[in-house]
Amino acid sequence: MGTRILNSSEISLAASALKRGEAVVFPTETVYGLGACLFQEAAVKKIFEIKGRPQDNPLIAHIASVEQVGCLSNIEGLLFDRLIQRFWPGPLTLVVPRKKSVPSIVSAGQPTIAIRLPSHDLARKLILEVGEPLVAPSANLSGRPSPTTVADVLEDLEGKVGFVLEGGPCSIGIESTVLSLYHPIPTLLRPGQITLEMLEDCLERKVALPQAGGPILSPGMKYRHYAPKARVDLVTQEKDLKGEFLIPTQQNLYALLREADRKGASTIQIFCNEAVQKDFALMNRLLRASGKIT
Ligand code: TXA
Ligand code: MG
Helix, strand or coil, X not given: CCCEEECHHHHHHHHHHHHCCCCEEECCCCCCEEEEECCCXXXXXXXXXXXXXXXXXXXXXXXXXXXXXXXXXXXXXXXXXXXXXXHCCCCEEEEEECCCCCCCCCCCCCCEEEEECCCCHHXXXXXXXXXXXXXXXXXXXXCCCCCCCHHHHHHHHCCCCCEEECCCCCCCCCCCEEEECCCCCCEEEECCCCCHHHHHHHHCCCCECCCCCCCCCCHHHHCCCCCCCCEEEEECCHHHCCCCXXXXXXXXXHHHHHHHHHCCCCEXXXXXXXXXXXXXXXXXXXXXXXXCCC
8 A cells, every 4th residue: 555645735635534444644743643533443453553552552532622522531620621721732641531432442441541632733623624533642663763754654654554644843742741630649641841840830739750660550651662773872971972972852852763773873872961851751752762761
């Protein structure tokens, strides 16, 4: 199967392919997503197959309006209201109790559903035109860095999907912040551009971090993610640098890792200067890429 790149005037082709049960790649402000209609189980199954994704790793529901929460969850209350007023549309995913009507394959059997309302114009237009929520994991093969350009998407999925909707480079570059409202204390499951401090400021209360060695709250975090083929060496002291090195930002991290792989580098030396070390979400991805945390 050939993969066709669609521009913004061809959204309706992408929408009808999704409605027919096909998987379609589309841009978001964080990373490109591999979309399928959430209520079509066979289409959702295809997403796991295309990515080689473990079945126990749940997917994020992408919606185009707050009203669409209603078909996924009965969540309501002050905390939810505050968060969506401040951060939606945008890179915040909320884990909330799910309705029985949500196919259990989407949630990998969990009693919850992760929901996000992206701010990318094309993503929202596409979901609106389909008329129902889409599941969309990052559009990479499982275990590879998330794609932030169409070229990155094609590197992993060329010939495996019919359509890729072109939206230029993603402005944020790392995946959304994932916050669970399912637990008695709101819990940060994946750090992102929206920080712990921003969440605590919005909620006017403490946000918990998952405890090391505690129960696995977010199945995706137990897999080695974000990993290039090359070995990743993290260096914190300038004097320890040897030869070529990179200083990443959230925006260019995955592009740098993929570029190093394309050049056939066996090792990628990364200088974690003070600015990098202060960026909790960036350090989280770097530690995963280097295999320091899994
Ligand atoms: O920025 C993003 O969120 C991107 C774009 C495409 O929107 N999507 C994305 O999806 O990063 P994915 O599938 O690569 O990562 C989803 C993460 C995983 O770590 C998964 O375990 C977690 O969200 N997750 C999904 N549903 C969950 C649930 N019900 N409970 C706990 N964690 C969940
Ligand atoms: Mg992913």
